[in-house]
Amino acid sequence: MCIVSNAAQTKTTSISPRNMTTFEEIYNFYAPQIFRVCLGYTNDSNQAKDLVQETFISVWKNLPSFRNQSHIGTWIFRIATNHCLRAIEVAKRMPFAELPFNLADTFEEPLEDKLNFLYKCIAELDETDRIIISLELEGLPQAEIALVVGLNSGNIRVKVHRIKEKLAKKFKVYGQLR
Amino acid sequence: MDNLDDLKVIWHTAKTDSLPSSNEMLRLIRKFRNQKLRSKWLSIITSLMISMLITTVLFIIHFKFVSTYIGGILMVVSGLLLAATNIRSLKRFYKLEDCSNLEFMAFIEQTRKNQILYYNKTMIWIVIICSIGWVLYLYEITYQNPMECFAVYSVIFIYLAVMWFIVRPRSFKRDAEKLNSMQQRLEKILRQLK
Numbered sequence: 020m021c022i023v024s025n026a027a028q029t030k031t032t033s034i035s036p037r038n039m040t041t042f043e044e045i046y047n048f049y050a051p052q053i054f055r056v057c058l059g060y061t062n063d064s065n066q067a068k069d070l071v072q073e074t075f076i077s078v079w080k081n082l083p084s085f086r087n088q089s090h091i092g093t094w095i096f097r098i099a100t101n102h103c104l105r106a107i108e109v110a111k112r113m114p115f116a117e118l119p120f121n122l123a124d125t126f127e128e129p130l131e132d133k134l135n136f137l138y139k140c141i142a143e144l145d146e147t148d149r150i151i152i153s154l155e156l157e158g159l160p161q162a163e164i165a166l167v168v169g170l171n172s173g174n175i176r177v178k179v180h181r182i183k184e185k186l187a188k189k190f191k192v193y194g195q196l197r
Numbered sequence: 198m199d200n201l202d203d204l205k206v207i208w209h210t211a212k213t214d215s216l217p218s219s220n221e222m223l224r225l226i227r228k229f230r231n232q233k234l235r236s237k238w239l240s241i242i243t244s245l246m247i248s249m250l251i252t253t254v255l256f257i258i259h260f261k262f263v264s265t266y267i268g269g270i271l272m273v274v275s276g277l278l279l280a281a282t283n284i285r286s287l288k289r290f291y292k293l294e295d296c297s298n299l300e301f302m303a304f305i306e307q308t309r310k311n312q313i314l315y316y317n318k319t320m321i322w323i324v325i326i327c328s329i330g331w332v333l334y335l336y337e338i339t340y341q342n343p344m345e346c347f348a349v350y351s352v353i354f355i356y357l358a359v360m361w362f363i364v365r366p367r368s369f370k371r372d373a374e375k376l377n378s379m380q381q382r383l384e385k386i387l388r389q390l391k
Contacts, residue, residue: 043219050222051213058211071216072225079226085295094295101301104386133207147389150298156208169299170390183201190204 042082046075049092052157053099059153060103062142070106074099089166096159096167100150140189144182151175152182234287241283248276260337268334275327282319286311299390306383309376316369324365328357 053074057067077098085094141149147168154164161179165172217225255269289308296304331353339346 042223046219046222050216050219054213054216055208055211059208064215068216072222072229075222076226076229079223081295089295097295097297097301100298101296104298104301105305130207130210134210137204137207145389146386147298156205158205167297168390169297169301183204186204 042079045078045082045091045095049095050075053095056096056099056150056153056157057103059138059141059156060100060146060149061106062138066106070099070102073102077102090163092159093163093166096154096163100154100167103150104146136190137186140186143189144185148178148182151178152186155179155182234290237283237287241280241287244276244279244283248273248280251276262337264333265337268330268332268336271326271330272334275323275330278319278323278326282315282323302383302387302390305379306387309379309383312372312376316372320365324361328353 050071054067054071057070057074058064061067061070074095078095081098085091089097141152144152151164151168154167155161159167161175162172164179165175168175170178251269251273255266255273260266286308289304332350335349335353336346339349
């Protein structure tokens with residue numbers, strides 16, 4: 020049964036992933052999350068915006084046939100991460116950040132600099148690790164990340180643990196975290 | 198890990214207010230929604246229309262030579278083959294609405310294999326069938342005038358030679374580079390998913 024349509028409808032209910040019925044509601048709820056995940060993957064704001072656009076073009080096209088076989092969020096994250104993996108041209112242009120050697124003095128830097136530093140750390144990871152940690156930081160349950168990536172939950176748990184260790188090490192070395 | 202919450206706090210400070218509004222996004226979607234597969238749709242529609250046109254001509258005009266009919270049929274067959282190849286490829290894209298990263302990478306790998314098969318076999322057969330079709334089809338029209346016949350066949354052979362020996366190898370080389378880099382990237386990503 021088709022549960023959603025992209026025809027414009029009047030909003031009558033509060034917004035949550037379970038009762039979203041229009042494209043506008045879905046877009047407003049998920050676009051920021053998808054943008055952060057794409058930004059985590061590309062480390063480039065413009066490319067991330069392009070990927071958000073491609074994702075929602077796919078969502079728009081397939082929304083009428085979406086059959087609720089998976090949670091709508093999982094479905095949208097799958098589309099977004101597949102677009103990330105597919106974007107070979109993104110991979111070519113992607114700034115693969117090499118961390119500077121001496122960042123010990125950056126402890127007191129504002130949150131924005133820490134965010135840029137986090138993106139640089141993530142950019143050093145493998146493609147799938149970038150996706151997994153972005154979804155984890157976005158707050159997706161690991162079972163849902165497993166459905167997005169196509170691995171089992173156990174695998175994801177191990178991978179998340181390893182990626183977090185890598186990131187924590189970088190942050191600790193450079194004095195970015197407590 | 199104690200630091201994950203800190204990372205999450207940092208992660209969620211990313212500014213998202215530069216994203217287009219839902220209305221702007223809808224406008225962009227309407228503009229770009231069919232752009233990606235447009236070339237496939239165009240080749241399907243064009244090849245089907247040409248095949249229908251040739252079939253109509255074969256039915257309406259009464260040709261004397263069997264070679265004309267054989268030529269026409271071969272051209273129709275090559276057009277249908279081209280359309281069928283593109284429809285098959287389109288169907289695969291439309292089926293791909295809900296799959297995991299792992300399944301998606303398998304899909305990309307299959308697409309790459311299909312592209313190689315298309316360049317190495319299907320495309321060659323389509324060009325050969327279409328060329329033979331042209332040569333046979335035009336014979337009846339030109340055979341009474343040797344000069345015309347010579348001119349028409351010269352143009353056809355030059356065109357085919359240019360397409361076969363210059364255009365095709367160049368486009369094949371360009372696409373092969375793309376396919377090779379895609380294969381390397383796929384292998385790397387698939388290794389990460391193991």
